Amino acid sequence: MSSSTIAVEQGRETGSKPQPGPILLLGAPGVGKGTQAKELVKLWGIPQISTGDLLRANVARGTALGRAAKELMGRGELVPDSLVNEMVAARLKEPDAVNGYILDGFPRTLGQAHWLDGRLASEGQVLPVIAVSIQVDYNQLLRRITGRRNCPVCASIYNLFMNPPRRDGFCDVESAALVQRADDTEQVFKERMRAYAGLTAPVVDHYRALGRFAEVDGDRPIAAIAAGIVTAVERLRK
Numbered sequence: 660m661s662s663s664t665i666a667v668e669q670g671r672e673t674g675s676k677p678q679p680g681p682i683l684l685l686g687a688p689g690v691g692k693g694t695q696a697k698e699l700v701k702l703w704g705i706p707q708i709s710t711g712d713l714l715r716a717n718v719a720r721g722t723a724l725g726r727a728a729k730e731l732m733g734r735g736e737l738v739p740d741s742l743v744n745e746m747v748a749a750r751l752k753e754p755d756a757v758n759g760y761i762l763d764g765f766p767r768t769l770g771q772a773h774w775l776d777g778r779l780a781s782e783g784q785v786l787p788v789i790a791v792s793i794q795v796d797y798n799q800l801l802r803r804i805t806g807r808r809n810c811p812v813c814a815s816i817y818n819l820f821m822n823p824p825r826r827d828g829f830c831d832v833e834s835a836a837l838v839q840r841a842d843d844t845e846q847v848f849k850e851r852m853r854a855y856a857g858l859t860a861p862v863v864d865h866y867r868a869l870g871r872f873a874e875v876d877g878d879r880p881i882a883a884i885a886a887g888i889v890t891a892v893e894r895l896r897k
């Protein structure tokens with residue numbers, strides 16, 4: 660077991676909560692940002708803020724934002740910065756975000772990154788943001804996306820190829836019938852990858868240039884990736 664894996668396990672056992680501050684999880688669709696965010700929530704006790712989840716919740720509730728976002732999301736295109744930034748601004752004001760948060764899927768454009776940088780600077784955040792990009796190759800991502808199934812009750816994530824539920828089609832925890840996201844098809848995946856390469860890759864370069872950036876190999880067991888992220892964050896916080 661690596662030292663950082665031990666750190667993850669010890670964090671769980673003792674409930675120790677080092678303050679990591681704001682963390683950005685970057686990476687192409689399907690690299691495991693959501694899965695890793697949930698691991699880090701358990702370890703650090705700061706919330707996961709997934710813009711994809713927040714947008715899907717707005718679509719499900721039929722809000723004005725949800726109505727504006729629905730078609731774009733269905734096509735694998737990005738929702739306009741102004742709408743997403745406003746949604747994130749509201750979420751960051753909630754009290755659970757005061758000691759830090761894990762932004763999962765945001766920022767996805769340079770406009771969003773500059774907005775976030777400006778916002779953090781104006782708030783005089785004690786800890787600067789750290790960006791971690793998870794890397795997985797294209798064919799692996801395709802399998803992950805097309806095999807992904809979610810529990811609508813507890814949000815557990817499965818994969819038909821790599822992490823199937825014990826009973827085909829049903830959640831291990833809730834026994835609910837698993838669902839597939841409408842945008843987890845091969846065709847929409849390709850559009851999401853185009854959006855990633857064109858709009859999100861420059862965000863990675865932005866944080867790399869600021870020197871508060873790490874890349875981790877996402878083609879490993881979940882705990883090993885989480886340990887890699889923890890090690891990177893600890894190194895960058897020194």
Ligand code: AMP
Pocket residue numbers: 688710711712714731732733735736737738739743763764765766767768771842851
């Ligand atoms: P995700 O769950 O992160 O894969 O996001 C699903 C979809 O929500 C994306 O394909 C976009 O249409 C939209 N979305 C999520 N986050 C953002 C963001 N930061 N900016 C613009 N659109 C987003």
